[in-house]
Amino acid sequence: GGRASMQENFVANTSHELRTPLNCIVGVTDLLLLQGSNETVTEMVTMIKTSANSLLALINDLLEFAKLKQGQMKLIYSSMRIRSFVENIVMSMSVLYEKGGIDFCYWIARDCPDAFENDENRLRQILFNLLSNSTKFTQKGHILLKVKRAIKDLLGSKVPFLHFSVSDSGVGIPPEDVQNLFTRFFQVDRHQHKKVGTGIGLSISKQMVELMGGHIEVESELGVGTTFSFYIPLEALPSVSDADSLVVKVVPSNPEIDYTPHISHEEYTSVNHLVLILLGNEVISKTVDEAMTKEYSYRCQRMKSVENLNKKIEELFIESGRNVNPERGRDSGMEMSVFTISVGNPTVKRLSILLELKDLDTLNTSNLYKLQLNGVHIQIVMALSHSASCLIETESEELRDFQLNLVRKPFNISKIASTLRIRNAAEMSDKEVETPEILSRNSPMIAESPERSSMLNPADMNVTSKLPSFSLHQAMFTTLPNSPGYFTATSTTPTEEKSKEIQESPQTKAKDLLILIVEDDKTNQKVLQLMLERIKGVKYEIANNGLEGVDNYKEKKSQGIKYDCIFMDSQMPVMDGSTATAEIRRMEEEDRTGFGRTFVTALTANALMDEKNHYFRTLVDDFLTKPIMFKTFSEKIELLQHNGPKEATKEA
Numbered sequence: 020g021g022r023a024s025m026q027e028n029f030v031a032n033t034s035h036e037l038r039t040p041l042n043c044i045v046g047v048t049d050l051l052l053l054q055g056s057n058e059t060v061t062e063m064v065t066m067i068k069t070s071a072n073s074l075l076a077l078i079n080d081l082l083e084f085a086k087l088k089q090g091q092m093k094l095i096y097s098s099m100r101i102r103s104f105v106e107n108i109v110m111s112m113s114v115l116y117e118k119g120g121i122d123f124c125y126w127i128a129r130d131c132p133d134a135f136e137n138d139e140n141r142l143r144q145i146l147f148n149l150l151s152n153s154t155k156f157t158q159k160g161h162i163l164l165k166v167k168r169a170i171k172d173l174l175g176s177k178v179p180f181l182h183f184s185v186s187d188s189g190v191g192i193p194p195e196d197v198q199n200l201f202t203r204f205f206q207v208d209r210h211q212h213k214k215v216g217t218g219i220g221l222s223i224s225k226q227m228v229e230l231m232g233g234h235i236e237v238e239s240e241l242g243v244g245t246t247f248s249f250y251i252p253l254e255a256l257p258s259v260s261d262a263d264s265l266v267v268k269v270v271p272s273n274p275e276i277d278y279t280p281h282i283s284h285e286e287y288t289s290v291n292h293l294v295l296i297l298l299g300n301e302v303i304s305k306t307v308d309e310a311m312t313k314e315y316s317y318r319c320q321r322m323k324s325v326e327n328l329n330k331k332i333e334e335l336f337i338e339s340g341r342n343v344n345p346e347r348g349r350d351s352g353m354e355m356s357v358f359t360i361s362v363g364n365p366t367v368k369r370l371s372i373l374l375e376l377k378d379l380d381t382l383n384t385s386n387l388y389k390l391q392l393n394g395v396h397i398q399i400v401m402a403l404s405h406s407a408s409c410l411i412e413t414e415s416e417e418l419r420d421f422q423l424n425l426v427r428k429p430f431n432i433s434k435i436a437s438t439l440r441i442r443n444a445a446e447m448s449d450k451e452v453e454t455p456e457i458l459s460r461n462s463p464m465i466a467e468s469p470e471r472s473s474m475l476n477p478a479d480m481n482v483t484s485k486l487p488s489f490s491l492h493q494a495m496f497t498t499l500p501n502s503p504g505y506f507t508a509t510s511t512t513p514t515e516e517k518s519k520e521i522q523e524s525p526q527t528k529a530k531d532l533l534i535l536i537v538e539d540d541k542t543n544q545k546v547l548q549l550m551l552e553r554i555k556g557v558k559y560e561i562a563n564n565g566l567e568g569v570d571n572y573k574e575k576k577s578q579g580i581k582y583d584c585i586f587m588d589s590q591m592p593v594m595d596g597s598t599a600t601a602e603i604r605r606m607e608e609e610d611r612t613g614f615g616r617t618f619v620t621a622l623t624a625n626a627l628m629d630e631k632n633h634y635f636r637t638l639v640d641d642f643l644t645k646p647i648m649f650k651t652f653s654e655k656i657e658l659l660q661h662n663g664p665k666e667a668t669k670e671a
Contacts, residue, residue, distance in 0.1 A: 045646035160188030184248035537568035565599030
């Protein structure tokens with residue numbers, strides 16, 4: 020026992036120390052990327068940055084692992100919105116699926132509640148782990164993420180769970196390896212003797228899911244694909260046994276959040292509406308079909324090919340001709356008896372076609388046009404990749420007469436449902452329906468569906484429209500294996516960069532800030548200095564340890580000057596960060612002159628906040644995890660400049 024815990028302490032301490040040099044590497048590569056040098060240099064620096072981020076992920080894994088082994092892992096529960104949470108993760112990884120040409124689809128069942136309780140960072144880590152594994156081992160085909168509500172028996176009572184599953188069409192796992200999958204450091208030799216990663220991620224994910232009161236399972240078939248699924252309780256369960264200390268429950272910051280199942284009774288379709296689906300990937304086609312039919316009551320038919328689709332359109336045209344004018348069919352030289360229309364289906368008055376953008380050219384638009392003349396409303400929904408340009412040249416006159424919409428990949432089931440939805444005039448005036456963006460100069464009717472799923476509350480819209488920057492509290496998720504594209508290397512020229520720095524709008528004239536950096540490591544001091552020198556309107560001072568920091572604070576206070584922000588390192592000689600901050604807080608409490616509270620941001624190399632750091636965290640207003648990215652750092656400063664200290668934490 021003693022020896023094992025020594026090893027684990029060693030792992031934890033070493034990992035901690037490794038972050039200090041990494042901070043320099045990540046910080047300086049960030050600054051180099053901002054120089055906007057030529058393409059080759061940018062490419063090389065991006066490579067350094069990607070490797071540094073992979074190293075960081077590894078260090079985080081080791082730290083997590085040591086914590087789990089020492090039983091120090093704590094879950095901090097708070098309220099979170101399920102749809103925006105999943106969406107942000109999926110979108111932040113979309114670069115990876117696109118790069119590999121993999122089709123990705125996610126389906127959050129309609130009966131999932133709007134919100135649930137969990138440790139957001141930990142859950143994100145589990146999902147990232149499963150999704151990046153899928154991406155790593157899937158060369159072509161699909162990845163499918165489903166989230167649904169499930170009821171499980173727990174100690175005699177029925178408890179609501181969330182069921183997450185990630186399926187892929189990857190290389191699969193040999194049956195003899197499946198049972199070892201969650202063992203630490205076990206790796207499946209899936210890459211012809213090439214090991215990928217440390218084999219520690221799944222072990223950590225499993226332990227975390229179990230800590231949350233859930234369980235994880237896997238099904239796999241070699242050469243066919245793998246499905247990982249895990250169940251977690253919707254709300255933090257009262258801890259059983261002596262594990263009480265492991266779950267720290269934070270009172271939900273938003274008491275009006277609704278945990279009940281989200282059953283929406285909105286009508287999406289009518290009996291006269293038919294949806295034809297033609298997507299490149301068969302599994303995703305089936306999933307879209309199943310979801311649209313089961314959850315939204317659409318009448319769908321999957322098409323195997325464009326020829327298939329064109330034939331179906333022709334059948335519908337003849338059918339509509341019969342309804343409008345029995346003579347019509349013969350006029351166009353077609354024998355009606357050739358086609359048999361399935362009996363008992365209501366007349367089609369609205370036809371939606373969901374297809375990949377590349378198949379648009381081979382679509383028989385003249386028959387669609389004739390169908391429209393016979394009174395059938397035609398909607399064409401085109402699926403295109405997340406980053407593809409939206410300008411579609413619609414040369415053919417016919418296309419202009421149809422309702423054209425775009426859906427972006429990764430496929431989002433609720434977004435597809437709301438794009439296909441019949442919007443009548445009364446509904447269009449409703450605030451909730453956003454005006455679709457006009458995408459093509461030639462065709463004013465091509466519209467992209469509202470950027471986020473319609474299942475979100477309108478209040479959520481602004482929150483989720485920004486993609487998350489995974490750099491702050493989630494230092495562990497900054498990396499995705501071999502993905503230079505993920506860390507966007509800005510290839511802006513230096514002049515653009517300057518203009519993009521803080522643009523002062525007349526109302527919020529940015530004020531000059533006075534900042535104190537309390538940091539013992541000379542290299543880190545230099546990195547922060549270089550960063551601050553790139554930001555306009557900032558004066559700074561540097562203290563080498565907590566004691567010097569407290570002295571600087573006292574001296575300024577005696578002159579009636581207040582720092583706008585103190586960046587306080589946690590581990591320093593002479594006096595550490597938490598002691599120094601506690602001293603500053605004590606002086607503030609004893610102060611009777613109305614000097615007020617100073618904004619303190621912790622600089623911590625430990626994303627995993629242990630006991631001591633936990634105390635530190637209660638004293639500070641905000642914290643930054645090393646390695647510090649320039650973007651995160653400058654955003655913090657910018658918020659301080661424009662809004663003053665009170666607002667700066669809200670965005671964090």
